[in-house]
Amino acid sequence: MKDSIKVTFLGPLASFSHQAAIDSFGKSDSVTLFASISFAEAFSAIQNNNADYAVIPIENSTNGSVVQTLDLLADRQGLNKDVTVCADYFLTVQHCLIIGAKPSNDNKEDSFKSINKLYTHPQAWGQCENFLGQHFRGIERQDVSSTSKAVEIVAKETSGQEAAIASKLAAEFHGALVLQEHIEDRSDNTTRFLILRNRTSERSSNIDSFLKTAAAVGDIERQKKKRKSLISFTIEHSAPGALADALSVFKKHGLNLTSINSRPSLIRPWQYIFFVECEHVPTANDETTVHLAGNIPHITPTYRKEGFADVARWISLDPDNETFIYRRFNQLGARNLLYLQSKLLAIEKQLDELDKNDALSDDMTLKDSARTWEILMDLYDDGNTDAKARMDLIVKLRAKLKEYHETMLLQSEILRLKRPHQRALDAYRHWFQKPYPVLGGQAKTSLDDASDLTVLNMSPETDYLSTFLRLHWPARPELSRDGLQNIGVFNESSISRAVALITIFVAAIVLIGPITSLYYVTNDAAKIGLVTGFTALFALSVGLMTNARRAEIFGATAA
Ligand SMILES: O=C(O)C(=O)C[C@]1(C(=O)O)C=C[C@@H](O)C=C1
Numbered sequence: 001m002k003d004s005i006k007v008t009f010l011g012p013l014a015s016f017s018h019q020a021a022i023d024s025f026g027k028s029d030s031v032t033l034f035a036s037i038s039f040a041e042a043f044s045a046i047q048n049n050n051a052d053y054a055v056i057p058i059e060n061s062t063n064g065s066v067v068q069t070l071d072l073l074a075d076r077q078g079l080n081k082d083v084t085v086c087a088d089y090f091l092t093v094q095h096c097l098i099i100g101a102k103p104s105n106d107n108k109e110d111s112f113k114s115i116n117k118l119y120t121h122p123q124a125w126g127q128c129e130n131f132l133g134q135h136f137r138g139i140e141r142q143d144v145s146s147t148s149k150a151v152e153i154v155a156k157e158t159s160g161q162e163a164a165i166a167s168k169l170a171a172e173f174h175g176a177l178v179l180q181e182h183i184e185d186r187s188d189n190t191t192r193f194l195i196l197r198n199r200t201s202e203r204s205s206n207i208d209s210f211l212k213t214a215a216a217v218g219d220i221e222r223q224k225k226k227r228k229s230l231i232s233f234t235i236e237h238s239a240p241g242a243l244a245d246a247l248s249v250f251k252k253h254g255l256n257l258t259s260i261n262s263r264p265s266l267i268r269p270w271q272y273i274f275f276v277e278c279e280h281v282p283t284a285n286d287e288t289t290v291h292l293a294g295n296i297p298h299i300t301p302t303y304r305k306e307g308f309a310d311v312a313r314w315i316s317l318d319p320d321n322e323t324f325i326y327r328r329f330n331q332l333g334a335r336n337l338l339y340l341q342s343k344l345l346a347i348e349k350q351l352d353e354l355d356k357n358d359a360l361s362d363d364m365t366l367k368d369s370a371r372t373w374e375i376l377m378d379l380y381d382d383g384n385t386d387a388k389a390r391m392d393l394i395v396k397l398r399a400k401l402k403e404y405h406e407t408m409l410l411q412s413e414i415l416r417l418k419r420p421h422q423r424a425l426d427a428y429r430h431w432f433q434k435p436y437p438v439l440g441g442q443a444k445t446s447l448d449d450a451s452d453l454t455v456l457n458m459s460p461e462t463d464y465l466s467t468f469l470r471l472h473w474p475a476r477p478e479l480s481r482d483g484l485q486n487i488g489v490f491n492e493s494s495i496s497r498a499v500a501l502i503t504i505f506v507a508a509i510v511l512i513g514p515i516t517s518l519y520y521v522t523n524d525a526a527k528i529g530l531v532t533g534f535t536a537l538f539a540l541s542v543g544l545m546t547n548a549r550r551a552e553i554f555g556a557t558a559a
Pocket of ligand 1: 121146147148191
């Protein structure tokens with residue numbers, strides 16, 4: 001027997017999401033419906049293949065978008081990268097005011113008056129604003145994870161002081177009492193649900209074979225004719241008209257825009273992720289939406305760069321290139337040179353043996369070939385085996401020695417490269433590791449051994465003043481990969497400018513100071529004290545504010 005398909009929805013049972021799941025997939029042995037405690041949990045059930053489908057609300061005709069769902073679709077942390085939308089379903093949503101037990105008094109208005117706290121899902125408040133404004137102005141409202149959770153809470157409360165906003169079905173399911181039906185502002189109040197699946201899963205690839213009725217995907221004729229797509233992207237928000245240009249591409253391709261939403265990108269303020277839904281009639285060779293993204297000017301499809309591409313993006317972000325940090329492989333470099341050296345030692349020994357052989361030979365021409373290149377060449381051209389052996393060895397030697405010397409020079413360059421700054425290394429490590437290492441395999445360990453790391457840019461100033469300023473410079477915060485922490489980012493040129501200004505100012509004081517003060521001071525002891533003080537101050541400021549070496553400080557102070 002085939003495994004039943006697993007469908008998840010926002011629980012507990014009897015929520016509107018549960019109703020939408022039953023309507024879409026039906027109730028049978030081939031379908032297992034199970035509740036998730038949040039939308040995020042339903043998304044991760046799909047990502048981890050713990051569910052085949054998830055039924056998630058995306059928008060309501062009265063109250064607009066479900067922002068929690070948009071945020072999960074934006075997937076800023078790359079947690080749900082395989083989650084995709086495969087169908088949608090429209091559910092008429094009728095709300096009721098529900099209490100835990102029968103009120104003592106039959107007068108509805110009196111029962112309303114005894115209620116001092118209301119519970120429901122945040123999406124439901126805005127769908128019942130007229131009713132709430134009329135009867136419950138100023139009454140405490142408590143957001144809960146779903147409408148059925150709200151009923152579960154008030155069902156335990158029998159004083160009639162707490163009420164939930166939810167469906168009639170939820171009231172029946174939890175054994176609660178409906179005080180007022182149809183409290184929604186509009187009789188056509190409808191919530192649209194998306195049906196999600198994991199794009200890598202074979203099992204869920206044919207949604208049509210699982211949907212209970214054609215209604216679950218809308219009018220069947222309409223579905224045959226039109227295809228719906230949800231595309232998310234960001235734009236270069238500083239480019240004038242970028243959004244208008246992006247949207248005009250949909251028109252050009254005959255795509256009817258049915259909705260547009262945006263959420264903050266959380267990369268920088270006032271930059272947005274746009275969600276555009278469009279409908280079009282598929283053609284025989286339908287690749288419209290596939291090519292669409294490439295045709296939108298200034299568009300950045302909001303897929304997250306992964307792995308090596310993501311690390312390369314991060315490394316190149318730093319304007320001072322302090323993050324060009326790589327392993328230097330000191331041990332491997334040393335070992336490679338040792339192998340090359342051993343190879344040359346072997347060639348050297350073979351050459352020595354050939355020399356000995358030629359020296360002891362009775363063949364006078366061969367002996368001469370040790371001294372005269374032309375004779376060696378003649379012998380070689382005549383096919384003399386000794387000369388051939390020597391020539392082959394010379395060619396080998398030439399290639400190996402070249403390789404050895406080139407490697408040596410490269411290695412000596414590499415040895416001159418500086419260690420990364422601890423500050424840059426800490427920021428890189430933090431970004432690389434949180435919430436999980438961005439690279440897999442051995443590359444995961446590439447930043448572990450600080451003593452074997454090198455930074456490729458020319459090291460910025462290493463004097464004490466620059467170091468002090470770097471530690472205290474007001475930095476622009478940038479969100480780390482885990483979305484939890486801010487990393488301080490600043491431009492090294494601001495530090496250089498500040499150091500230059502402070503240095504000029506102090507230099508002026510230590511040079512002009514003694515001249516002017518000696519003019520006014522007449523006492524000899526005070527004069528000696530002043531000269532000593534200013535000389536010490538000069539030596540100290542050169543030591544702290546410049547990267548002069550000891551000999552240079554000594555020389556400058558003596559002068
Ligand atoms: O709380 C529920 O019952 C849900 O299924 C969630 C939800 C929503 O988020 O839109 C579903 C339909 C209604 O619009 C109200 C709440």
